Amino acid sequence: MKTSTGAATSTGKTDLFLDRELSLLTFNRRVLAQAEDQSLPLLERLRYLCIVSNNLDEFYEVRVAGLLAQANSDGGLAAHPQLEAMLERVSQECHALVDRQYAILNSDVLPALRAQGVQLVRHNERTEAQRAWVKAYFEKEVRPLLTPIGLDPAHPFPQVVNKSLNFVVALSGKDAFGRGTAIAIVKAPRILPRVIKLPDHLSKPGIHSFCLLTSVIHAHIGDLFAGREVIAYSQFRVTRDSDLWVDEEEVKNLRQALTGELQSRQFGKAVRLEVARNCPPELSQFLLDQFGLDRHRLYAVDGPVNLVRLSELIDQTRIPAMRWPPFVPGFPLKAGTDLFAQIGKHDILLHHPYQSFQPVLDFIRLAAHDPDVVAIKQTIYRTGMTSELMEQLLAAARNRKEVTVIFELMARFDEEANIKWADKLEQAGAQVVYGVVGLKTHAKMALVVRREPEGLRYYSHLGTGNYHLTTAKLYTDFGLLTANQALGEEVNEVFIHLTSLTKPHKFQHLWLAPFTLQNELVKAIRNEARLARGGKAGRIIAKVNALTDETIVRALYAASQDGVKIDLIVRGACILRPGVPGLSENIKVRSVIGRFLEHSRIYYFRNDLQHDVYLASADWMSRNLLRRIEVAFPVLDKALKRRVIVEGLNPYLKDNSNAWELDGQGHYHRRKSRGKSAFSAQSYLMEQLGSQSA
Template sequence: MPRRQAIQPIVHETPQPELFLNRELGALEFNFRVLAQACDPGVPLLERLRFLSIVANNLDEFFEVRVAMLKHHHHFGSDAPGPDGMASGELLAHIRERVLDLVRAQHATWQDELKPALAAEDIHFLTRKQWTPRQRRWLQGYFENEVLPVLSPLGLDPAHPFPRILNKTLNIAVVLQGRDAFGHEGHMALVRAPRSLPRIIRIPDEVCGKGDHYVFLAELLQAFVDLMFPGFKVAGSYQFRVTRNSELIVEEEVENLALALSEELLGRGYARPVRLEIGSDCPQSIVSMLIGNFELEETDVYRCDGPVNIIRVGLVYDELDRPALKFPRFTPTKPAALVSAKNMFDVLGQRDILLHHPYESFGTVIDLLREAVQDPDVLAIKQTLYRAGKDTPLVDLLVEAARNGKDVTVVIELRARFDEEANIRLATRLQEAGVQVVYGVVGFKTHAKMMLIVRRENGHLRRYVHLSTGNYHQANSRLYTDIGLMTSHPDIGEDLHKVFQQLSGLGPMINLKRLLHSPFTLYKSVVEKIEREATHARNGRPARIVAKLNALNESHVIEALYAAAQAGVEIDLIVRGACALRPGLPGVSERIRVRSIVGRFLEHSRVYWFANDGTPEIYCASADWMERNLMRRIEVAFPILDPQLAARVYDETLANYLADNTQAWLLGSDGHYTRATPGDAAPHSAQETLLARLCNTPFSTAMPA
């Protein structure tokens, strides 16, 4: 199948490296801002623990994907410097320096701040030195009965070569002295912890009394390692963890994408290593042995002053029912127009409905699909699924719709990173129920979030649409901020019909009336709208751009923003993660301001606003201003046409965030972020303001110490 051609980037002169920040280093800096939440005494204690776990998870993914790609290019000499001009070798050195800083800060936060604070709340993570005799007896019994039977300790010798180590699993390297039953002298052994074993063990109350007491599995393995090697003296034991390349590569010419991905997934856990985490007490001789077996270098080793799998501390968050140590609970609301409505189609036939998650319930989307499934006048349902999550009712409803005789088409993106296996299972289940499943377009990930319902009304067909900046993932809808639009606007319905036709039928280029469509018109439209603001400014008319994004790195969009700023356009950018644009450069970007908001919820909505000489345009989108989103993905940006809803989106997602002076971080031209403070002004948190306004949830304006 030939690869479809997308729109090509606008040709500019070679970028000037000094005008750009590095994308990978920007992604790392975001994790320092998340870690600041873990250090913030104004954040509830168990939430701080969760933020620490999030940083560790983000760092895992950073190595599995970004560092793995850089090392691959550097190894084969196939890399080309990005707009910032930094080659892969230099960049890898900078990454190591910042990761070392981050790892030290992580473990210092854990050891010096969180563990003592948790202990003060009677939540204890115990080391071997802290066990009482009674606790030790119980833990030894647990080890002998629950752990030892599933372990397969492996002595290393010519007959027992170094084993394959699964990605991100816990392992113990053991130094032995003595001889085995066959007269062989022991030197080294490995203990691999199966994933079936819990990484954190809770000691029962009857053993410890008051409070909650936990032990890391690594502590347990090291404490009783001698029981695994009877007859030997254990001279030392050291925990380690290896991270591997997890990017899946599938040729575009494959005949069956699902089958090819399934085969690739089988080897993902044993792909090329990119990082070795090891206890800080591990001797260099052991480190050298490990990096030799993993074919790594000293620069790939990260010593941890504490558990190598610190990500696991987040497991206790869900287990502990301690409301006082978590963010206040809130109940997402339903749009007022739908509260007493007997039929959602009647309401949507008269007006558009805006949903602002997580403050407004994702259940409204499920309700719409449920009505469509049960409505005899609904003929067809089309939907994209990028990440759906476990046990989502959406899938059950799509299955039910197909069994009810409706024409159901679902576009599933099999290559959604780290959800590939789940999406293959999902596709199989839907196909078995009679749903027409499409895997998108070869070479372009389908990242757009959209649903189309076709209904017969009074002898005519009418289309109802749901478009969103976020995935159809019920759990994430409580954690991520996103904007959703429900509408029956005929132009948007027709546009979406054409997009689905193109996805399922491999159709030609399409002309859309309202939607901006990547990889065809979105990039060009964004650049043209930026340049239009510049023209207004040069002609003495008011000109302004405000955009909220997850990331910004597309060099030609950044150049267009620089040119607009130099023409007199005032530009405010709310960029959660990596931003390659340098704000505040004299003569270049003095009119550009960049801020990042990090708070209770993960900022995920993308909103573009253009002043347009007094007739503002506002779009919500699934796409960031990144090269991959604008050039190599199926994305959709949708306009908010209702003036009242457009004003609401501007107020809630842009003006509200620009006023934030407690959770905002301001980007300087040198790439460093400084946390905003209220000064003499009243504290303002964008997220907490929306909780109070939309959910009637009280909040605190506590500032970090």
């Protein structure tokens, strides 16, 4: 099996902007391959379909919306033929992706679920008893919340919220006032569940029956229009531009500006329309006209218009055999011993989710209540609406610690949660800063300052992932707990830089974007090339989520031509083309997609047997290297450095179960064991690092 990013040529001279967008889409094709994999648990296969839907939502809300906004700000698409062609190509790829997604759902996953006793029952499949129950459910739970709107001059087309479920209805005859209102809109409140479990006694033993809210409303939509005949109807969903915009030169208070923008996000400019496949052309055209969309942005789908909400079916189905086997992460620290004492003796490396995130939470909790701790400083990018870690920072502020928290208010789709926590922390007496306007603060750092007999001492946590307890169980990340004072001093300088907006000092250990990170990476790549030209072994291994920075790509191409052996583990978008004669024959690129989301960023340079290992918050993208606050930090302890290589890199290069290899034409090929024993990096790490009690 292969997937293609499409736009590459053998010379490597590509339309990099288009290639980046297509590369983002082809990642979703690899995720869909997981949904087709019959060796995986059924509900997890369904979850992969939900993930792709969520990814496509964000792709349209941000990527496509940005392209359309760029065109509309300067004469429209007609004035930008190259941009128009790009959007057309992206549209073709998206339509093909969606068609495949629903084909997998209807021809593979749903029949397999039905065969194992889990069924979505349509109206024409329900027994009389089930129909009676559904009708009663509609009358008691659904109808009281619906407000059908017949369209006329006094009832214009209503405001439709971003990604909400709605119905368009064509009616015959006249209304109660003798007028021929022909179209009505019905909005389904978000409070209503999208997947409804039928009572067990209405199904055969061992059968779990569900129905979709869309099916319930379809079956009884005529009841909403007494005296009128429903000629046709369709569910629909509109996706809107959801990128927040603030004038960085004019804004006085970023939090206030964002709070206002959040209210309007639900009603941004429409960028995509989804309808049921059987929606009559005249109704879909009516909706396109209302939202100002052309037919390229229309998706007629064979199923519910929002597959993300099928996650409710996963949540409600209590059949362990249909899920991943339970996994309990390992706990690497000695129970009952003082955490600061452990960190003081040696650095501690945490590999999530294979090892528990609890030590990070314990680190902040201990600092919040330790009388010797005088200050806590932390960056927050994503943390969630509920967070025990944030509660501990609140406790620290109430305990009169000097608490400084740098929130990134522009963390997409987490703005509301971050504003909420910022408000609470300010009320508790903490110093809250909103990063640097125009540069997202994406670095993952926490610093504890503790008064000890020798004086003030720094304890640091540096990581590749967010301080988010839920994603720490689902994303692969590394974190380092260290009492290295040189590192701690540099971490403190980064905090001073972010709060005071002064120029940062020159660091010995940390690589800081947007100031030094890109330059240091290029310098390290060129150093490997210099060593290779001198007859020594040049070696680079990097694991990132995306590789789209042209400067880094050019440096890697040059290093390859000098003989440096380069392995890149890139989960998502990658504009580099490996294995091209005369350009990149010494470069290999692979993507690993499995049970957990690959999220850690690791940079390895052999450096004449110095074996330099850096962990980072930054991908190799221009936005990370030039338009964000990012930190890459070295692993200095030799044993921990080896652990990063042995756990974070080598298994992924060996993986022949979940790996995809990229060729010079931009096609991904599923790597197969070819007679060798199957090896999965994630399964191996779960076995090696997980709790023995699992």
